[in-house]
Amino acid sequence: MKTTKLILILILFSTSLFAENDSELWLRKKATTQVNIQCSKSSPTIDIAINELKNSWQGEDGANIELKIIKDKQLKADGFRLSRTGIQAKTDAGLLYGVFEILRRQQTGGSITGDIVNPSYDLRLLNHWDNLNGSVERGYAGRSIFWRGIDSLEVTSGDLNLWKEYARANASVGINATVLNNVNASPSVLTTPVLERAKAVADVLRPYGIKTYLAVNFASPEVIGGLETADPFDPAVKAWWKEKVKEIYTLIPDFGGFLVKANSEGQPGPQNFGRNHADGANMMAEALEPYNGIVMWRAFVYDPSDEDRAKQAYNEFMPLDGQFHDNVIIQVKNGPIDFQPREPFSPLFGAMKKTTVMPELQVTMEYLGQSVHLVFLATMWEEFLKSETWQEGAGSTVARCTDGSIFNQKYSAIAGVANIGLDANWCGHDFAQANWYAFGRQAWDHSISSAQIADEWLKLTFGPQNIDKETSSYDLEWNLSFLQPVKQMMLNSHEATVNYMMPLGLHHIFSAHAHYGPGPWWAPRGMRADWTPPYYHQADSLGIGFDRTASGSDAISQYHEPLAGQLADLNTCPEVYLLWFHHVSWDHKMKNNRTLWNELCYRYDEGVKQVREFQQVWDKAERFVDAERFAAVQHKLTEQGMNAQEWKDACLLYFQQFSKQPIPYELERPL
Ligand code: GCU
Known part of the structure; x- marks a missing residue:
């Protein structure tokens, strides 16, 4: 008796040691009824699909559901047809996605009709900026779930469990690819012991329909291969x-390919050898081609030249359009600078017409309050995806310029820099889980609204059981007093953060490299100008903002007409981008008749007020949330409120030195 108890305690202890992430994310609903499932085929993926249906079914008790592989020209590889009696798909993964779709609709009160559901993008990838030593670049949710050191590569059962939970969460929102390591890639990632661990990860992810990719260092042949050069033209x-x-594919037969950051922020690349990005990317593409592997080559390039940083990627990549192999995809950050709280879209979208281009979004909130601030990113991504580029006439949104519907491209893809780590809640902030969820949902369907995503996520993550049974008064109450206000808070949260951090097109005014608090004054002696905020805000006695019109850097000319003309004119430039594109006088009259200076004050103030409101919304939500998550979010909102105040005070007091005008007296005084 005693020994059994001891063993039990030991087992419990050891599992808790291994599986640090104990949150079930949005996958917490257990079956309330039974379902009968028919499927003539069996495979690891289909077995998972069947188990998910059984374990989470909320539909009619005793319903019959048939899973069937069919040939159907209307279906993409991962797509499926849904009906009340079953799911049909071309692939096993398609069936799995269909299962998760049915379960989501059951749990969120959606209806199941005879729909065809196809993904917007073929490749829906997470990019982990995880280092082999276990740290995560710009990670705010604990250490890496994949790596814990080059001397600690053995795979434990805890690892396997964790990777399985990770895979399940991804599959449930349609994410089908993942890059296991940082774009600032260690050459060691391509050494055999590390590849063997990558293989172990790939084996766990595969049945969930997820392909594994690696970020590689361009100098690898020199650093780990012992060659004298990494020149892409050198035969050796x-x-x-x-x-x-070849070695990688022996270990991982369905390996996806490479992600490469080259000649960017000190990383080696083809330019070190007098070659260009196309030369480097194509050399790797040739190696991967026989296995259907791809190269995702990043366009995040800039150097400390006199040229406006916002223009550099376009300048460097446009001349190469058409020179890349068809298994090379150029990965472009949503904005031309760097994941700022709000950026206009990068002018490369739609402009590179003979090259496949994929958007890179940042799920981890490097510049948006990290894991402290509550910011629902779906609204920002929706704004980006729906941006009109005009590159192929009206309707050439960023989404359509990248999803294959306008340009003839072999692949379509979208990536999100992951916000995942070993923290018990995976993402550092309970509401940051919503951004992982939202990335997957928008990658699957770029036309879905942020409101729908927030609605789904809240129902799945915080919802009462049986949400569709409106007879229960608790459910009605929950809907009115929790769902509606909290959803509204999520939908307003990005704009609030822009308001208290960088309204009206201000950007990159953080203090130091941690990119957390305000620092519009931050410019240590000797620091590269383009790494300091004054480079971006350009505040002086006349006004504030970066002149990107023809009289300034002329970055606007990289956009297509009629957008370029609209941005160039102070009267038609959307005010949310005003200081991004113009140096504007302090007395400039805004659309609401306030002066620019007063409007800046009002925006900062509004941001602070919005967070105060979020605190109230959350406090009122207490009775609908478990104590632990309630307290965690409440605590973070308090900190966010203090930070918002600090942003407002710091920025206004600093900019006031230039504007020399009072903060409107009806607004709260700086603290
Ligand atoms: C940002 C970020 C870096 C990252 C880089 C990139 O500059 O601060 O940590 O390496 O983007 O995307 O490559």
Whole structure:
């Protein structure tokens, strides 16, 4: 008796040691009824699909559901047809996605009709900026779930469990690819022991329909291969990559390919050898081609030249349009600078017409309050995806310029820099889980509204059981007093953060490299100008903002007409981008008749007030949330409120030195 108890305690202890992430994310509903499932095929993926249906079914008790593989031209590889009696798909993964869709609709009160559901993008990837030593670049949710050191590569049962939970969460929102390591890639990632661990991850992810990719360092042939060069034209270098790729595919037969950050922020690249990005990317593409692997080559490039940083990627990549192999995809951050709280879209979208381009979004909130601030990113991404580029006439939104519907491209893809770590709630902030969820949902369907995503996520994550049974008064109450206000808070949260951090098109005014608090004054002696905020806000006695019109850097000319003309004119430039594109006088009259200075004060003040409101919304939500999550979110909102105040006071007091005008007296005084 005693020994059994001891063993039990030991087992409990050891599992808690291994599986640090104990949150079920949005997958917490257990079956309330039974379902009969027919499927003539069996595979690891289909077995998962069947188990998910059984374990979470909320539909009619005793319903019969048939899972069937069919041939159907209307379906994409991952797509499916849904009906009340079953799911039909072309692939096993399609069936799994169909299962998660049915379960989501059951749990969120959606209806199941005879729909065809196809994903917007073929490749829906997470990019983990995880280092092999276990740290995570710009990670705010604990250490890496994949790596814990180059001397600690053995795979434990805890690892396997965790990777399985991760895979399940991804599959449930349609994410089908993942890059296991940082774009600032260690060459060691391509050494055999590390590849063996990557193989172990890939084996867990595969049945969930997820392909594994690696970020690689361009200098790998020199650093770990012992070659004298990494010149992409050197035959020995080419041969080295071919051999390496062969080794990877022996371990991981469905390996997806490479992600490369080259000649950017000190990373090596083809330019070190007098070659260009196309030369480098194509050399790798050739090695991967026989296995259907791809290269995602990043366009995040800039150097400390006199040229406006916002223009540099376009300048460097446009001349190469048409020179890339068809298994190269250029990965472009949503905005031309760097994941700022709000940026206009990068002018490369739609402009590169003969090259596949994919958006890169940042799920981890490097510049948006990290894991402290509550910011629902779906609204920001929706704004981006629906941005009109005009590149192929009206309707050429960023979404349509990248999803294959306008340009003839072999692949379509979208990536999100993950916000996942070993923290018990995976993402550092309970509401940051919503951004992982939202990225997957928008990658699957870029036309879905942020409001729908917030609605779904709240129902799945905080919802009472049986949400569709409106007879229960608790459910009605929950809907009115929790769902509606909290959803509204989420939908307002991004704008609130822009207001208290960088309204009206201000950008990159953080203090130091941690990118957390305000620092519009931050400019240590000797620091690269383009790494300091004064470079971006350009405040002086006349006004504030970066002149990107023809009289300034002329970055606007990289956009297509009629957008370029609209942005160039102070009267038609959307005010949310005003200081991004113009240096504007302090007395400039805004659309609401306030002066620019007063409007800036009002915006900062509004942001602070919005967070105060969020605190109230959440406090009122207490009775609908478990104590632990309630307290955690409440605590973070308090900190966010203090931070918002600090942003407002710091920025206004600093900019006031230039405007030399009072903060309107009806607004709260700086603290
Ligand atoms: C940002 C970020 C870096 C990151 C880089 C990138 O600059 O601060 O940590 O490496 O983006 O996307 O490559």
